[in-house]
Amino acid sequence: MYRYDEFDHQLVRERVKQFRGQVARRLSGEITEDEFKPLRLMNGVYLQLHAYMLRIAVPYGTLSSRQLRKLAELARKYDRGYGHFTTRQNLQLNWPALKDMPNLIEELATVEMHCIQTSGNCIRNVTSDHYAGAAEGEVEDPRIICEIIRQWSTFHPEFSYLPRKFKIAVSATEHDRAAIRVHDIGIRVLKNGLGETGYEVWIGGGLGRTPIIGKKVGDFIRREDLLSYLEAALRVYNMSGRRDNMYKSRIKILVHEIGEAEMKRRVEAEFEEIRKEGRLQLPDEEVERIRRYFAAPAFETLPDQSAELDAEMAKDEDFAHWVRQNTVKHKTPGYAIVNISLKPIGGTPGDISSEQMEAVADLAEKYAFSELRAAHEQNLTFAHVRKQDLRAVYDGLSAAGLATPNIGLISDQIACPGLDYCALANARSIPLAQEISERFADLKLQHDIGRLHINISGCINACGHHHVGHIGILGVDKKGIENYQITLGGAADEIASVGDIIGPGFTDDKIVDAIETIVMTYLDIRQEGEIFLDTYRRVGLQPFKDKLYATH
Amino acid sequence: MQLIKDGAFIADPWTHVGDEDALPGAPDAGVIVSLERWQRESNELIASGRPLGVQLKSGQDPSEIARDLEKLALVGLEFPAYRNGRAYSYASLLRQRYGFKGEVRAVGNVLRDQFLYMIRCGFDALEVTDNITPAIYAEMIGEFTHSYQTAADDRPAVMSLRQRLAAKNAAD
Amino acid sequence: MAQHMRKGARVQALTANRLQDGIVVYLTPDNRWSEKMQDADVADGKEEAAALLARGQAFLGSKDVVDVYLFEVEGDEHGGIRAMSVREAIRQAGPTVRPDLGKQAEGKV
Known part of the structure; x- marks a missing residue:
């Protein structure tokens, strides 16, 4: 994996020093909360329901055992002995004190970790395929370009005050495990007819209040041009993205408002100009330097069967x-x-x-x-x-209690922290995930149901990716009472789709029954070889709706 | 309000002139006008022989004055709120695309934690609040020794430094 | 916060998070910040609420607390108060999925 050199170390050390100064200015009362908030957010420090929360970047999801050990130690020393992995491959600590943050991030820096740009209206942690380097059919390790993007986007002077946050994901296989079509920019590494490596670029996908599947804007961007292309897209967005309404300020809204063709035209026009300047051309030496860090480990020659x-x-x-x-x-x-x-x-x-x-x-x-x-x-x-x-x-x-055999099954749910922790949430997510997993605890039943992704968000910001769950659950607030809406048919892979809302929501004592009704309906009507999503795509909402809202 | 120009705190030789205001008495005093006034009165302003500056609001793209740049000694770019970062792109375009060599001035909600980003995007003049001291400015500009990416300033990107270092190590 | 409140209810208390560590605190009748909701001052009706809010907001420029706001409460069966919304109840007690953490585990009610 990537290791810091003297330049990376120096930058992170200087960041720690800078944040130490900012925290000291805040704690002494020299600066107000209004002035401090954007500074702490740029370092991943949120104020949640019970305490501060620190979001630690795990660049493209790769960790060394040494780093994980350090995270364990920090969670014990500055928190309550646990952490939470998020849908953006980051780790969150739920209880650290503000006064301890400078020491905490200083210790993180000793294992080449940081919290830079894990919040704020900037380019966030770049995410990727968790099978990178091991997946069959991979064009090349997607983390090479992820690391190049990480460095380019870190403290980018032009793009640190964008209209809104900006998320980039990279995949290098046909089967998309990085959900690139629901990111602000999704990149697919591929080869052209001549065997050269380049990038397909998707723009304007995203979840949240307005879920939209991204549009393919670049068919084949050459390797040396990728940063020029990204800079062009970001510049178009920075100049033209809406800033009057935070719910309309993501790049997906700009693409939606000006249209895919106009977006492509603007990005390409800017790309041509930047390319002429030549300053962002990616040198082969740097790509090769970074590639060496991601060289495959020394695999033994083994028979496939053991x-x-x-x-x-x-x-x-x-x-x-x-x-x-x-x-x-x-x-x-x-x-x-x-x-x-x-x-x-x-x-x-x-x-x-x-x-x-x-x-x-x-x-x-x-x-x-x-x-x-x-x-x-x-x-x-x-x-x-x-x-x-x-x-x-x-x-x-x-x-260690970590061998639950349920990957991809109904109990392998995505859930945001919800109202148990999050200041933005309207409803709890975790208790719902717990109840659903208990309801379907029987492994035989889980296997019979087959692959089924349930995604749960505790508010419209959609951190639990409910729009792209085969079954999605969105928690809302109805006059102080939690209420849950169900969507069906979402997917985040290469055939990405946004789920359809089935009908009126359910209270917390009815929602698990409703999910069971949906699953049982699927078991009744599925055809040979179908998973839930196949059945849904074949029959649509109606059969599920009929069962769910049948008058008793 | 005070002015930092090329890193020095100086008395502002320019005057901001409102759309309806008369030009200042001294015939050689530089004036900064809005884009609207510039578009309305550019002939008269040029004829006055004064140093001229135009200030763009957020949403007024520098392409609107691209053809006038040789007549201008200053372009002001407004930050209506520190969160609104459009002017970083405007400044970058003025320097990198249009090759503007005059003053690019940051006006409005210009905060200390943004000085370095502004300088990197090509601003050489900052209008700042009175509580900013030369020590604060120096601290903010000096917080980071290196930059990962090229911008409108002359800092080399870290990847170029790595190449230089590798070449040096190879030569030694 | 408005979406977490019920219309018609009138009794309110004032809460914030402590700057140093983010812990939830409540404004007491003698203008201290207590970790226990039962220590909170309560305001009955619009005018008292405005006065309570003003007392809390006076702390905003200070280095004590952040995010000061009113929330609705009602009397409980022990003569104390409880939060009306799920959100404030969870803020007061701690995560419902971790009864071993937060004020519910520290005896601070």
Whole structure:
């Protein structure tokens, strides 16, 4: 993975010093909250319901075991011994005190981590495929260009006060695990007919109040031109994006208002001019320097089948179950990708204790080249594990309560922190996720239901990505009482779609029954081989609506 | 209000003139007018022989004065609120696209934590509140030794520094 | 906050977050900030509420608290007060999914 050189270290150290000064000025009363708020937000410090929250950047979701160990230590030292992985591959601490923040981020810097641009109207942490470097059919490791974008966008003087936040995601496989079509800019790495690597660019996707699928604006941007192209798109947005209404200030609204063709024209015109200036041309040497950091680890030459693994699977049904559900084919024979579920039945999606972080770090060191990933589905991934080591990994995860075999199943839900923590939320998300996982706790039933993504947001800002859940749940406030609206048919992958609202919402004591009715209806009417989304796309809302709102 | 020009705190030689105001008495005094006034009276203003400046509001793209730039010694760019960052792009365009060599001045809600970004985008003059001291200015501008990206100033991007360092190490 | 309040209710208390650590606090009758909601001063009706809010906002320029606002309360069965909205009830107690954390775990009610 990427390692800081002297320049990166110096910049992060200087940032810590700067923030230390800003916090001191605030605590001494020299500056007001109005003046301080944008400064703390640029460092990922929010004020939530119970306390401050610190959002720590995990660039494109890649972490070393050493970093995870440090996070465990910091969560224990400055927080309540746990952290929360978000849908943007970041880690949030829920209780740190403002006065401790400078020391906290100084300690983060010792393991090459920071909170830069994890909030504010700037270019946020770049996200990517959590299978990067391990996925079959990958054009190249998407993290190479992610790191280049991370550096280019850090403290970009022109784009630090955009109309609104700006999120970029990168994928390098046909199957999109990074949800690039629902980002402000989505980038797909691909090859042209000549075998050259370049980028397909999608602009104007996003969730929130107005969910929109992005438009493909660039078909093939050459590698050396990517930063010029991004700068062009950001400049068009910075100059023309609306600033009169925060709900209409994302780039998706600009694209919607001026139209896809006009957006493409403006970006291309600006791109041509910037290209002429030549200053953003990406030198091959820098790409190669960064590529070396993401070189594949020293894989052994192994047969794809592991007799040890087969024997263990034959012996232990629970283990076999976990292998089938939580591991994925690796591009290298004899290796597997291992997903670690942070969705135990009845647990909080994405939460992980300091002890669990340490257990994962131990296992990463022994079996996974000391590296792991945070997935946008709020799970963790070991990208490269020898098949013969799966048993040991499973045993270690089981001992830490991290071996729930439910990846992609109904209990593997995405949920934002909701009204239990978040100052913006209108309703709770976590208790709902917990109840749903308990209702469908039976693994046999979960397998029978098959792949089904339930995404839950506690407010219209849609941090829980409810619009793109196969079943989406949105919490709203109805005169001080929590109420939940259901959408069906959303998806965030290469066939992205925004879910359809099924009808009137449900109170918290009725919503889980409603979800059960929908799932049972699907089980009744599905055809051979269909998952929930297939059935929905075949039959539409009506059959579900009929069952859900039938008068009893 | 005070003026920082090329890093120095100086008395402002320019006068902001409202749309209905008469031009100041001294015939060689530089004046800054709005885009509207400029478009209405550019012939008269040019004929006056004074140094001329135009101030653009947020939403007034510098392309509107691109053809007039050789007649202008100053372009003012307004920050109606610090959150409104359009003028960073305007300044970048003036320098990088139009090659404007005159003064580019930041006007409005110009805060200390933004000085460095402004300078990097090509502003060489900042109208700041009276509580800003030379020490504060120096601190704000000096907070970061390096920059990851090129902008309208002459700082090299970190990737160029890396290349230089690699070349030097190879030569040693 | 308006969306969390019920129309017609009139009794309100004043809350904020402490600047240093963000902890939820309530304004007391003697103008201190207490972590316990039961220590909160209450305002009955519009005029008292405006006066209470003014007392709280006087702290905004200070380095004590941030985000000062009124919220609605009602009497509880023990002669104390409780928040009317789910949001304020959760702010007062702590996350409903972590009874081991927050004021509910610290005996601060």
